[in-house]
Amino acid sequence: MLHGENLTLQYRDGEGVVEALHEISFRADDHQFIGILGPSGCGKSSLLYMLSGLRKPTRGEVYLDDRPYSRMTENERTDLRRTEFGFVFQQHFLIHYLTALENVMVSAPVQDRAHAEQAKALLAELGLEGKRHRFPHELSGGERQRVAIARAMIHRPRVIFADEPTGLLDRRTGLQVMALLRSYREQGGLIAVTHNPEILAEADLILKLRDGRIAGVEDRVSRRSAEQPA
Amino acid sequence: MNPLSPFLHSIRHARFTAALAAVVALTVAGLYLFIGLARETYIEPAYALNRYLTKFNLVQPDQTELDPDLAARIRANPDVARVLPEGDLTIKAANIGGASFPFRLIGLRAEDAAAVLAQSGVSLKEGRLPAPGTNEVALSEEIALGLSLSIGDTFDRTRDEKAYSNIVSPLRLAGILSGEVRLGILSYEFLDGDEAYKELADFGLLAIAKPGREAAMESYLMESVRNSTTKTITYRYVSELTAGDQRLLYTLGFPIVLLVSAAIALTIDAINQLAFQRRLAEFGILQAVGYRTSRLVMRLATDTAGPALVGWIAGILLGWGGMAAASYAVYAPRGFAFGAMSATALLLTAAVPATVAGSALLAAVRTLGRMDPVAVVERGQLTLEGERFRPASSRSGLPRPLAPATYYRRHPRQAFTLFGATLFLILGTALLFCLFAAGADAVRPSLNNLLRMSAVSPNSGPLEAELVGLVREHPAVERTIDAYAFVPLKISIPPMFPNQPIETLCVTAADIAFLTELYHLSLAEGRLPREGTNEIVIPWAAAKNRNLRIGDVLGDPAAPAYPGAPSLPVPIAVSGIFAPAGDPAEETWFSFMSLEYVEPFRASGLSLIVVPKAGGKESLDAWLEGQIAGGGRVVLTYRNQQAAMRREMGSMLETFALMEAVITLVAALALAGLHAVFFSGREAELGVLCALGFTRTRLIGRVSAEVFALLLAAWAAATAGCLAVLLFLQYDVFAAAGLRLNFLNPVPWLATLPIPAAAFAACIVLTARALARMDPIAVIEKRM
Secondary structure, eight states, X not given: OEEEEEEEEEEEETTEEEEEEEEEXXXXXXXXXXXXXXXXXXXXXXXXXXXXXXXXXXXXXXXXXXXXXGGSOHHHHHHHHHHTXXXXXXXXXXXXXXXXXXXXXXXXXXXXXXXXXXXXXXHHHTTOGGGTTOOGGGSOHHHHHHHHHHHHHTTOOSXXXXXXXXXXXXHHHHHHHHHHHHHGGGTSEEEEEESOGGGGTTOSEEEEEEXXXXXXXXXXXXXXXXXXXX | OOTTOHHHHHHHTHXXXXXXXXXXXXXXXXXXXXHHHHHHHHTHHHHHXXXXXXXXXXXXXXXXXXXXXXXXXXXXXXXXXEEEEEEEEEEEEEOSTTOEEEEEEEEEOHHHHHHHHHHHTEEEEEEOOOXXXXXXXXXXXXXXXXXXXXXXXXXXXXXXXXXXXXXXXXXXXXXXXXXXXXXXXXXXXXXXXXXXXXXXXXXXXXXXXXXXXXXXXXXXXXXXXXXXXXXXXXXXXXXXXXXXXXXHHHHHHHHHHHHHHHHHHHHHHHHHHHHHXXXXXXXXXXXXXXXXXXXXXXXXXXXXXXXXXXXXXXXXXXXXXXXXXXXXXXXXXXXXXXXXXXXXXXXXXXXXXXXXXXXXXXXXXXXXXXXXXXXXXXXXSSSTTOOOOXXXXXXXXXXXXXXXXXXXXXXXXXXXXXXXXHHHHHHHHHHHHHHHHHHHHHTHHHHHTTSSOEEEXXXXXXXXXXXHHHHHTOTTEEEEEEEEEEEEEEEEETTTEEEEEEEEEEEOHHHHHHHHHHTTOOEEEEOOOOTTSSEEEEOHHXXXXXXXXTTOEESOTTSXXXXXXXXXXSOEEEEEEXXXXXXXXXXXXXXEEEHHHXXXXXXXXXXXXXXXXXXXXXXXXHHIIIIXXXXXXXXXXXXXXXXXXXXXXXXXXXXXXXXXXXXXXXXHHHHHHHHHHHHHTXXXXXXXXXXXXXXXXXXXXXXXXXXXXXXXXXXXXXXXXXXXXXXXIIIIIIGXXXXXXXXXXXXXXXXXXXXXXXXXXXXXXXXXXXXXXXXXXXXXXXXX
């Protein structure tokens, strides 16, 4: 479904050129949970931005269903983010003057009654039924992140990109949030970036990055298959 | 060094200070030019052209001749040095904006001219003084420049009907004068000896005061000589006449200044709010470490008042520059050069920094009064309660998170500020057009008098018999009527056009009946004038306007029919009042008298009224204008008078449009600045939306829709405000004065459009630019 080939990202830093990512290649299939693991500054977020079309690689190519991003206009890539992808960031980035329900509806493909009902159902499913008319500042950190997850799911994207989705949450809330994100695997894929290996416990594939390079790949599906008795 | 001084804050926040000062400077410059140019266009020329009255005064009889005893008494007054005979003719000096001002050409005896020039501080610059008994004139250089006259040029009514309506035979410019005041002199002997000019000129005395006794002589003339039969033309008298126009200017100008000031105060209040949000931590910490709220309030207020004061000074300097440029390029060639300093503008524009400083103080009190230093230190917000938004209007309704209404419902202060600023700015300019258009519409009935006829008038003497025969025999002519036209009363049209003459046609009783039938006029009261009587029938508008009734007498100096009514050689009695026309478009201002009655008093030759055959008016008018006009004759047709009126209105409109352009520019900048202030607080929101997949075009569309909705609302409110003013004018002012207003005149409505259109364009350009540069990743990573 989504794959990157030789993704390299360089940027100028003062006089010199910094290579944030070096020839990263990997493939994500439908309904897969892929984790990108690494310490701060190793290029995890940059890889996520490239895969989601937010940032262009210096070299290399990203394909969605064999359609290369480089052949798309900026508007087409933007539309792709709106229709095919969902996002959950480290900070909730909810719009501060919109209620929880309205924030979810921002990503609805059409602002109609059916999607409003769907948004309400989603919020109820995420335990926010009684709080859908509250503004972000009236919600706790975990609740805000759950609203952000609902916003990422309302349009049923093929992939949800999650960038340190539990970074600002306590451990218990963080695990709850990851459980909610993992539950999406029945409908689409999940690509999560983190420096915390605990939240990738159920990932199908873990890509380990160090200094912009792949330091290791952990294919847990194959391992789980191998470990299962015949 | 005081680290909390406003000066240090301004230096360390140069961009903010510059933005604040620039908004104030542009506003002040715009208003300075608006007020200064309006004054220099409509008020100052009246003073400049009559300043010679500070050197000498004129005394004239209101009707025929000056009482010889009175002349002797003036001569005997101890403050009077010399009394000279004089006669004068009035011409008009035109300024820009359709404004024109009467200017006296004073007829002096050859032996008196030198004394008058010396008294006036004026000398001959070029050419010579008028030779006795000749048609020669000497004019001050400014007057000659404004009238485009050079030595040797001749001028009369045919050259410019408006400027030289009293110049019935050519006068020749023989000399150019230069000095302290503006003068125009010609030969007394010529005026007195020429039959036509003797009728047209006003004769009287020219009084020169003893040195240092000018004020005493003026007081004597104004208080002891001036009466119902004697005019004393002094500088104070002219000032009293001009004071009305000056009051009108202030009445119109002051609300505009206030509205624009209010709009700018709202803009700066918004800029302050943003600045305060950015300085929340600073103030929170200062309060936490023990600075009293009152001191912080003063600090925040002076941080704004300082740049506002600098902006005001810069605005005045810009205004001076603009005035100097306008004087040099536009006014000086018309003879009305002026100094860039305008005390009125200086005084009125002080309202801008005062309003800004006042609103800053209020905002500081309001904001800092609520501030909780713990909330600032712990959470970086003003209070522990955080922002409060209005909940969704209907909990069961469909959420529309990206609709403009949702945004403004949650940001009522922004909506109020942008709405209020736009509304005030539109009203500030459009109201002027409303008043102008109302006045312009009100005078249309005078033009309608020519809807079914035209007129040929002689400059002096009678029309040539051959020419009259030629007109009568023209195949498109239905009927010709001999008429004598004069102006026994004037209608007052508040507030823009103080007076409009009502011309009375003196024709035979049969012709009165014919014209009444031709124009479908019907009497509301009384009867048509009877043959050979002093009766007059007046239009309904004049009756209402001057509160005239059947039997009232016009022209009696001892008992004026209304304040300021002119004296006439013989009093005339109102015998009838025409009813208003059913269709406002057909409204006329006809007034008739018996030709037989006025024959003995007639001051000029008869005019010829030409009534065309059905369908022949256009061709007949073209023929009259092409073949008959000129050569000492004036042809009045509906077409040429409409064109003249359009030219005059167009010229006024151009002036207003220029003023509106200045305010529109300031308004667009101010509103775009306001929008930029609000927009800068939304970078995170728009960056996230971009990251979530909203294209920049769609985001521009969304912001445009928000701006458009608000500007539309402000425009609708401003239009409603203009309509309310027009309705007030119609039903409270005009109707009582017998006037009608045309609500379909597009001018005031079109005047409401430039500000919202310019503001919309400026806001969208600004938004598009900001969004084009926005990097959603920087927003997500908080590197904005």
